[in-house]
Amino acid sequence: MLKIQHERILTKVRKKVGYLTALLIFLLLTLGPFLWTFILSVTPEYAMLEKTPGLLPETVTFDNYRELLTADTPRGGLLITGIGNAIKAVCAALTLGIPVSMLTAYTLSRMEFCGRRLIRNLLLITMVIPVMATIIPLYRLFVARQWLNDVFWLSMVYVSSYLPLTTWLMSNYFATFPKELEEAARIDGCGLLSSFLRIILPASYPIILSAALIMFLNTWSQFQIPLILASSLETKPVAIVVSEFMTKDSIQYGLTAAAGIIAVFPPALAALVFRRFLISGMMNGSVKG
């Protein structure tokens, strides 16, 4: 009896130790680089190249943060505007992207028609197209139509690059709803619209939220597209601003590091607040009933 109990405690301890080790490795690998970047961001510039094995700087300075978080300084102003611009682009991309993805996913997963497979495959295959393959003609198109530095059209380009993924995730989700549900609603006299609104929409908010979060995170990290299509002060996102702290003769590691840390905050916050929906949306609908 005692022995069994003893063994149980032992496995419990072992499990706990195993978990804690995994936790430690996980935190180290995920947060480590951020932590190191943070340390660099508070290290004075001249101490950065010193060849000491010490990990922590002798003097700590928060000047970089002070400069970047004050809107009056040129760099601070740039960074703050950049964050604002990125948020604008995220909003626009979501407003445009979610409805289109839903419509497409709904149609592709729940309707039978000629060429369904072909359209679906054509859409999915565009995932492999690199930005570089489209950027020059896109630029010319944007010039001809005067779309440069326009958040709406910039976001449209983002949407076109997320559509395959979000459509695919959403249609996987929609596909798991039993057909009878919708049919029953249809018999009750609901039109396509109201059956969509009453049956599909309420059940799919998790996938909508996870698609939204995916779009948010992806938009946040866009670089090449806005660089070519929207790099005016009014539209350039924070990713470009950060990279500009590091060009030619003015490499300022501390400042770049600090800017990188600040720039990660908004998406981190979003991920934290909406973490619950991150997964639930991608789980198969059927299982959850």
Add this chain to the structure above:
Amino acid sequence: MNILRKKLLPYLLLTPMILVMGVLVFYPITATFSYSLKRWKLTSPGDIHFIGLQNYSSILESDSFWYSFQNTLFILTAVVLLTSVVGFLTSIFLHIEVKWSGILLAIAMLPWALPPYVNGILWKFVFSSGYGFLNKVVIGLGLAGQPVEWLNSRRALLLIVSLVVSWRSIPFTALVCLAGRQSIPGGLYEAARIDGGNRYTIFRRITLPLMLPFVAIGITSASVTAINVFDEIIALSGYNDLGANLLVESYLTTFSFLDFGKGSALTYLVILFGTVLGGFYLRSMNKEVDY
């Protein structure tokens, strides 16, 4: 009327998507294809003309193309392996329920939000030979007397690039796998346990096969990311020939050497490669899971 309506409706619903994709993806890639058939060097603006497949043949004959292609393949393999294995493991870890599960999940997502270029800079801080984190640790622990030069050989450089890219692409895979793991009905496990299955067989018979489709999603997205690696390479090693992949070569040809024709042909070869790979994945994507 009703029948016609029913037949047309799907296409009407798809119109927004078709418009968006048509104008912003299919039109540009068609245009790029037409560029790739031209001799078009920006430094000789008076001499732009159709040359058929000459750009392609001169690319395929050059050593640098095959060198970069090897690099692309290396990065692809390494990133896919790393991302799927580590992503899978992370999802198993995140599935364990503890008080702070949600926060751990949010932390796990952090690298995803990093712009690739910033990601590259972040890791340059770790691997650079002078003030790099790793060197400080290695020297501090007495493992080496001299700073190690991490980015100095082709293999090491490519491995580090793959590592850095995987770090950014693991979150998505982990997320998808976690969703897959949580979709598995708990009843299945109970039944298996009653049948006397041990942990290993349960994992092999239930967890792994039911999660595979989700891992496949992860692999697909990792492959796409791996073929399109660009910013990280530049941030880590500049326009060094050692680590150049197809995309770096295409960028150099187009934007640095100003040969639009050849550069377009190079991006087309990247697309072609991706499509072959993608066609393979499409099959697995179209499958559905039964529990």
Add this chain to the structure above:
Amino acid sequence: MKRKLISTLLVLSMTAAVAAGCGGKDASDTDGNKNPSAEGTTSKDNSGGEGDHITFMAPDWAIPTEDQLEAFTKETGIKVTVNEVGWDDIRDKMVTASAGGQAVADVVEVDWSWVGEFYAADWLAPMEVSDEMKEDMPTLETFTKGGHVLAIPYANDYRLSYYNTKQYEDAGITGEPRTWDEVYTNCKTLKEKGVCEYPFALPLNAEEKTSTYLMWLAYTMNGVVFNEDGTLNRDSVLAALKYEENLIKDELVDPADKTSSGMDTYKRILSGSANFLTGPTSFVSKSTSEEDCSVIGQIEPILVPGKDAKSDVTMALPEALGVTKFSKNKDAAREFIKWYTSSEMQEALNKSNTAIPTRNSVLKKLIDNGSIQNAGAMLEQAERIASPFPGGIPSYYAEMSHTMYNAIHKMALGELTAEEAYAEMDARIAELSFEEAYE
């Protein structure tokens, strides 16, 4: 049916917009479903406005203060919209826009290394320059191609040498180094006496600075880099390469220089980790700034060494402003550049942006009145600026530099010997110059 569909779409997008509004937390304060195109409708890249309104695209260090711009507008009635773009990205944007026949801006930054290709591609409108100005601005030569001045330099950057005087004292070396051989022997002494482990700062990473270092090393050592036909001068370049190879072999160069960015290599002198540097003029001010330098007072700017005595020449890597060919406001744009590069503005920009004047007269004034401190040989060196490119900057400069730095980098890693590295770059450069000549 149609109406129903439209309403379906409308409702759909509205519901989704609401969902999106919650999705992106920060979204809620900006807007939910209003058409976002209302934001940022002004398309500045497209330039070509009416009247006297120009756009100006440049990196952060070239942007004038608001007061300066206002004064310009008051004086001339020309309004200026500034588009600040990272230096690395300016060329990409210029290329993309010009390939589409568009002006990326009316006035653009033109780096010295871009002149050849911009000229060949015909993207810049020529400038008018007075003889007096040519006299005063030696770097104008770099921006002249085919008899046309394509851009006016505003920021000077020519190679100067710097050495750490305290380390020389500690090692018992007297007098500044006058020849490259002296630099070499002194570096060896410094290393042997344990004063400085890696005294020579030499960029070896695969990047632009590595190519330019080789160019000015060969240029100051032997007075020549390229032959008349654009090919490499074998004796001179090979000698310079061997010099670099020996520095690497004798471990006078930090192994980290092989992979760290060229700028970091230069900066080694600011922490005392290197003793000798031939590098940017900006290090004159950096060596007196507490923020950048931990060995203030020990670094002295001197004339670049040569073969038997100090070199008669030095290479300049200036930046200029030019007018894009596709600009619709060329006159206003030229007026702006004229104002920007005037003596008064160069003085003002030195104060506000620490830009180093391209007019030697202004440079002299600033050194004389103490605005530039610790100048050392700065002015004397400025008078020795010359261009190592006999036919101007070639149109294939980017590819040439790419070949050069990769060959040097491989040599640094021990994969190639100096001869092999030379053969590799020589072959490609010969090909490129041949192509340019016969196309």
